[in-house]
Amino acid sequence: MSIVYTEIGSNKRKTAILIALFLIFIIFTGYIFSKALNMAWILPLVVFFASFQAFASYWWSDKITLAISGAHQIKKKDNPELYRVVENLSITAGLPMPRVYVIDDPAPNAFATGRDPSHAVVAATTGLLSKLDKPELEGVIAHEMSHIGNYDIRLMMVVVVLVGIVVLMADWFLRFSFFGIGDDDNNSGELGAVFMVIGIILAILSPIFATLIQLSISRKREFLADADGALLTRFPEGLARALEKISADTVPLKRANKATAHLYITNPLKEHKGSSRGWFAGLFDTHPPVEERVAKLREMEE
Numbered sequence: 001m002s003i004v005y006t007e008i009g010s011n012k013r014k015t016a017i018l019i020a021l022f023l024i025f026i027i028f029t030g031y032i033f034s035k036a037l038n039m040a041w042i043l044p045l046v047v048f049f050a051s052f053q054a055f056a057s058y059w060w061s062d063k064i065t066l067a068i069s070g071a072h073q074i075k076k077k078d079n080p081e082l083y084r085v086v087e088n089l090s091i092t093a094g095l096p097m098p099r100v101y102v103i104d105d106p107a108p109n110a111f112a113t114g115r116d117p118s119h120a121v122v123a124a125t126t127g128l129l130s131k132l133d134k135p136e137l138e139g140v141i142a143h144e145m146s147h148i149g150n151y152d153i154r155l156m157m158v159v160v161v162l163v164g165i166v167v168l169m170a171d172w173f174l175r176f177s178f179f180g181i182g183d184d185d186n187n188s189g190e191l192g193a194v195f196m197v198i199g200i201i202l203a204i205l206s207p208i209f210a211t212l213i214q215l216s217i218s219r220k221r222e223f224l225a226d227a228d229g230a231l232l233t234r235f236p237e238g239l240a241r242a243l244e245k246i247s248a249d250t251v252p253l254k255r256a257n258k259a260t261a262h263l264y265i266t267n268p269l270k271e272h273k274g275s276s277r278g279w280f281a282g283l284f285d286t287h288p289p290v291e292e293r294v295a296k297l298r299e300m301e302e
Helices: 002-037 042-069 080-093 126-131 134-149 152-178 189-233 236-248 290-299
Strands: 071-073 099-103 110-114 120-125
Touching: 002 152, 002 189, 042 110, 042 120, 042 152, 080 099, 080 134, 080 189, 099 126, 110 134, 110 152, 120 126, 120 134, 126 134, 134 152, 134 189, 134 236, 152 189, 189 236, 189 290, 236 290
Parallel strands: 099 120
Antiparallel strands: 071 099, 110 120
8 A cells, every 4th residue: 555655645746836837827927918018906906806706715615516516415314324434434534524415316426525624515426325335435435535634625716716817817918908908108119019919829828728727736636535535445446446337327417517527526527428538638627537547546456
């Protein structure tokens, strides 16, 4: 199991690097937009609105996600097996007991959400509960508990806000450029024209780059949660088998949408069910290929 610790350390370092690059990218993009329009107040104003969005997301994102997913909270008497699995793994992980939710849907899947471990939620579909055996269910729940313990539930909220900042800056820049808003008197000449051209290119491409960074971070956190989940149960094969079953199941999740797809243990959208993806299409995936995740989990048993 020593390879588990190596995988965890590697993914944490890669995620930290990606977040740092994201912040540098935002600052650089804001600088170019400000210079192109000669309006230095653009960046702080956008950050102000993004901060307000972050505040709202921090407090209400879990409630919104659960409502969108059609999940309902259960008590121990409603599903003793699921409740005990969550309870036992939260004790093993040294985490507060999260609230347990069930989604009435035949497609097998699960996710975790919340702003921190003290306000976390684990949700599983009825399809997951009926199609997995106990070791497989424990593997899935351990994966979701790892997302909670690693603060992935908060990290992804931060990343979504960072993407929002980039998209908002790009939108504002294009609008201001189209309507000729800006201080032309102090921003004329060749240098001003260069900044304007660079700004327009960035405004078009930066939302795509930001989304790619977001999805890359999401994929890295899935690898980390797999490794942590395997460490928690000491049985990587359980999660490996669960991932194979979930990915092989062709039933699409009825309440799935692009806004919440990254939360689930595997992508729940219909177009990802039972289809092979090329490397370019894979750049826009919210999750790593299941085959790669399963291979890494089985390496951890050696």
